[in-house]
Amino acid sequence: MVRVKRNSGHVVGDAVRVQGDLLTRGVRNTELRRRDARGGLHLVAANLDVLGIVIAPHAPDGFIDRAIVAARAAGLRPFIVVNKCDLPGSEELVAAVERTYAASVPVFPLSALTREGLAALKAFLAEGRRGAFVGTTGVGKSSLLNALCPQIDLKTAEVSGYKGMGRHTTTVSTLHVLPEGGELVDTPGFRDFGLVEISPEELAAHFPGFEKTRELTCRFRNCRHCSEPGCAVVELVECGEIAPERYETYIVLLAEVEADEEERKRKGWRKS
Ligand code: GDP
Ligand code: ZN
Numbered sequence: 462m463v464r465v466k467r468n469s470g471h472v473v474g475d476a477v478r479v480q481g482d483l484l485t486r487g488v489r490n491t492e493l494r495r496r497d498a499r500g501g502l503h504l505v506a507a508n509l510d511v512l513g514i515v516i517a518p519h520a521p522d523g524f525i526d527r528a529i530v531a532a533r534a535a536g537l538r539p540f541i542v543v544n545k546c547d548l549p550g551s552e553e554l555v556a557a558v559e560r561t562y563a564a565s566v567p568v569f570p571l572s573a574l575t576r577e578g579l580a581a582l583k584a585f586l587a588e589g590r591r592g593a594f595v596g597t598t599g600v601g602k603s604s605l606l607n608a609l610c611p612q613i614d615l616k617t618a619e620v621s622g623y624k625g626m627g628r629h630t631t632t633v634s635t636l637h638v639l640p641e642g643g644e645l646v647d648t649p650g651f652r653d654f655g656l657v658e659i660s661p662e663e664l665a666a667h668f669p670g671f672e673k674t675r676e677l678t679c680r681f682r683n684c685r686h687c688s689e690p691g692c693a694v695v696e697l698v699e700c701g702e703i704a705p706e707r708y709e710t711y712i713v714l715l716a717e718v719e720a721d722e723e724e725r726k727r728k729g730w731r732k733s
Contacts, residue, residue: 473634473646474507474591491536493593496657500728506593506634506646511586512537515596515605517545518554525558526669526710527656528595529566533667534659540567542582542594544601547572561707565669573604583609586643591636593646606647610637613647656718658725661685664718665694670707673697685715 471477476487489507496502512532514525525541532539541562543555555570562568567585571578586592586609594602606613613635634648656664665671665686671694680691697703 472504472507473636473648474509476508493535493537494657502657505648509537509591509593509646511590511592512539513542513582513592513594513605514539515542515544515594515600515602516554516558517543517596517600518548518551520597520600523710523713524597525562526714529562529669530659530664530667530714531656534663537592538566540569540585542596542605543568543570544573544605546570546578547575561704562669565672573601573608576608579608583639583641583643586639586645587641589643591644591646593648595648603647606637606645609645610639613637656714656721658721659718660722661715661718664714665711668707668711668714670703671711673702687712687715 471484471486475489478485478487491509492507493505493509493512494502495505512528512535514528514532516525529539541558543551543558545551546555551570555568558570559568569578569582569585571582573579594605596602634646637645637647639645662683666675674686674694674697677693677697679686679689679693681689684692684694686692686694694703694708698705698708
């Protein structure tokens with residue numbers, strides 16, 4: 462048995478080699494990170510291939526675009542889970558999500574509760590994929606993990622809401638092998654997920670709906686596709702190849718990314 466210290470720098474998903482009591486870590490293919498409220502960066506998991514972005518009716522807006530960009534920038538393939546499809550009104554949400562994102566990423570409408578639609582997601586993960594779920598609190602990430610890997614029995618909101626029990630607050634992430642293939646990492650404490658150290662160039666390169674612009678070149682090499690002349694992205698918006706709504710969202714996120722860049726410079730946060 463080899464003991465691994467908490468601060469050893471190893472995270473869930475790391476490949477390690479054991480020689481005697483010496484542990485060496487393999488090179489990481491991907492790193493999923495988050496920033497805490499004080500600006501510190503935390504590695505959440507290593508070597509994931511896919512990231513499931515979970516939403517549900519009445520979940521906050523804007524989460525999907527941020528999560529897709531962040532996942533792609535980290536080298537993970539994003540997919541969307543629309544959970545709670547047993548609830549009335551979910552058809553509209555599924556239709557809207559498919560209209561906007563189906564050309565960019567796989568979309569799985571399902572219900573963790575009734576298990577409807579779960580088979581398609583299982584089949585996707587079973588193709589040897591290793592992933593994790595992100596989403597705002599209450600969209601059903603724990604319920605989904607429970608539905609996919611029956612052996613894990615994570616506490617969900619209902620259970621933890623029981624008088625005086627408090628919320629289950631473990632911070633240990635675990636890798637679960639799914640019965641039908643694939644692996645899932647549960648990442649407690651990783652509830653909200655923002656654009657960690659994304660540059661404006663990365664935002665444009667990974668923004669869902671901008672895939673067509675990859676082959677194009679703007680007049681300026683460092684074009685932010687905002688108000689620069691000769692911008693190929695703006696041309697695609699003008700000729701209807703990119704929906705105006707997509708472009709407006711991009712501009713909102715660009716402002717966010719630029720503000721974050723400024724903030725990082727101001728506080729002198731190191732890029733690491
Ligand atoms: P988390 O915070 O994302 O981990 O969400 P939980 O898994 O704790 O679920 C939050 C609440 O949504 C709980 O009351 C669940 O029972 C409920 N829930 C989860 N999945 C579904 C679903 O597919 N349908 C319905 N109707 N409720 C669900
Ligand atoms: Zn441009």
